Amino acid sequence: xxxxEGSAPSIGSSMNEGQKATGGDITVYPTKSEVTPSSDILQSxxxxxxxxxxxxxxxxxxxxxxxxxxxxxxxREGDIVxxxxxxxxxxxxxxxxxxxxxxGIVRVPYVxxxxxxxxxxxxxxxxxxxxxxxxxxxxxxxxTESDYLNIKSGKGCWSQYGKTGGGQIVSVMKQGCMWKGxxxxxxxxxLGFLHEQGRSDRDSYVKIMWxxxxxxxxxxxxxSDNSNNLGxxxxxxxxxxxxxxxxxNTPGKATIIPIPDASIPVxxxxxxxxxxVAKINKLYxxxxxxTILDSPSGSxxxxxxxxxxxGNATCFCLIRIPSKRVSLQxxxxxxxxxxxxxxxxxxxxxxxxxxxxxxxxxxxGTKSPPTVTASGRTILVEFVRGGTGAxxxxxxxxxxxxxxxxxxxxxxxxxxxxSKVF
Numbered sequence: 001x002x003x004x005e006g007s008a009p010s011i012g013s014s015m016n017e018g019q020k021a022t023g024g025d026i027t028v029y030p031t032k033s034e035v036t037p038s039s040d041i042l043q044s045x046x047x048x049x050x051x052x053x054x055x056x057x058x059x060x061x062x063x064x065x066x067x068x069x070x071x072x073x074x075x076r077e078g079d080i081v082x083x084x085x086x087x088x089x090x091x092x093x094x095x096x097x098x099x100x101x102x103x104g105i106v107r108v109p110y111v112x113x114x115x116x117x118x119x120x121x122x123x124x125x126x127x128x129x130x131x132x133x134x135x136x137x138x139x140x141x142x143x144t145e146s147d148y149l150n151i152k153s154g155k156g157c158w159s160q161y162g163k164t165g166g167g168q169i170v171s172v173m174k175q176g177c178m179w180k181g182x183x184x185x186x187x188x189x190x191l192g193f194l195h196e197q198g199r200s201d202r203d204s205y206v207k208i209m210w211x212x213x214x215x216x217x218x219x220x221x222x223x224s225d226n227s228n229n230l231g232x233x234x235x236x237x238x239x240x241x242x243x244x245x246x247x248x249n250t251p252g253k254a255t256i257i258p259i260p261d262a263s264i265p266v267x268x269x270x271x272x273x274x275x276x277v278a279k280i281n282k283l284y285x286x287x288x289x290x291t292i293l294d295s296p297s298g299s300x301x302x303x304x305x306x307x308x309x310x311g312n313a314t315c316f317c318l319i320r321i322p323s324k325r326v327s328l329q330x331x332x333x334x335x336x337x338x339x340x341x342x343x344x345x346x347x348x349x350x351x352x353x354x355x356x357x358x359x360x361x362x363x364x365g366t367k368s369p370p371t372v373t374a375s376g377r378t379i380l381v382e383f384v385r386g387g388t389g390a391x392x393x394x395x396x397x398x399x400x401x402x403x404x405x406x407x408x409x410x411x412x413x414x415x416x417x418x419s420k421v422f
């Protein structure tokens with residue numbers, strides 16, 4: 001993906017204890033190929049279950065419907081509390097958007113219910129962290145703000161459309177909603193997003209099987225007459241999409257079938273998709289360079305690899321594989337050398353945010369860094385570039401689990417390779 005150009009934020013360059021420079025061609029910082037789970041990354045039972053074969057067959061929206069079975073809240077489309085007759089995505093005066101500060105950041109204040117324990121708060125915070133690294137949305141602890149999210153363990157998983165004013169509730173029930181994709185789904189409603197299959201153009205992409213939907217549930221499949229689709233394509237894998245069997249009255253019968261190719265997977269299991277991120281960034285006018293890689297293996301490179309590149313930018317790539325541990329290997333590396341790698345560098349984190357444990361600190365020069373292996377299935381790559389230069393950039397390949405033996409400098413036995421370009 002080509003980067004969205006922008007000024008690189010100020011990044012501290014002080015060296016941590018144990019860092020060292022080795023030669024003039026590269027500055028290499030401590031690297032851990034084997035690490036224990038970081039204290040700020042929740043290794044929850046939910047995450048462990050999510051990696052099992054049976055669990056990964058259940059999409060986000062199906063989890064939501066199960067959690068909402070006994071709710072007393074009146075919900076539209078399974079998880080939306082309707083307090084007003086509009087959604088933020090159709091809000092012409094932007095009063096239902098969260099305001100953007102002069103620095104380009106959209107700060108959304110929130111409070112947590114005291115009912116949550118430390119592990120549950122960390123899990124919700126990690127779901128928020130993906131918004132913060134990939135978009136300009138920043139969830140911040142409320143101080144005195146009059147409009148904020150009141151995140152509490154109500155009966156079920158539900159939210160409202162956009163900013164409604166005051167302390168609006170986002171219900172994330174402790175038993176049944178503590179999944180990253182579910183939390184992000186409800187937060188996305190609060191940012192002003194509809195269910196994907198409710199778009200005005202949905203009939204060009206999916207067929208609704210009305211015969212398998214009871215009359216009382218048919219309203220949950222109503223499409224918008226004139227939704228603002230932001231000029232972006234339909235996203236079958238959106239975290240906001242119903243699953244194939246949502247509201248089905250017949251076990252095993254689908255209520256949503258992709259067209260023209262019925263084999264396209266529908267629904268999301270793990271979190272925000274690239275198009276979810278693109279829609280947030282466009283709706284909120286974010287200037288952000290970011291991408292997600294979620295296939296079991298693939299590759300990542302800086303833009304215009306093997307040629308001169310220009311412009312200052314900070315880019316992030318979140319690699320989020322379905323299971324096991326993610327391992328990175330540098331296939332090529334050439335970034336401009338500077339003292340403490342101030343000008344440009346690659347930095348790698350063991351998790352989803354810059355507060356996660358650092359696996360590879362700021363690295364530049366021409367010597368390829370060693371293989372990096374995360375403690376889990378997510379890893380964050382930060383790339384800061386410092387303008388026009390003769391350096392060629394970098395190429396990284398990643399795999400699930402431990403790295404396999406390489407032949408002629410290439411990964412062997414790697415299937416379903418996908419690649420991204422910053």
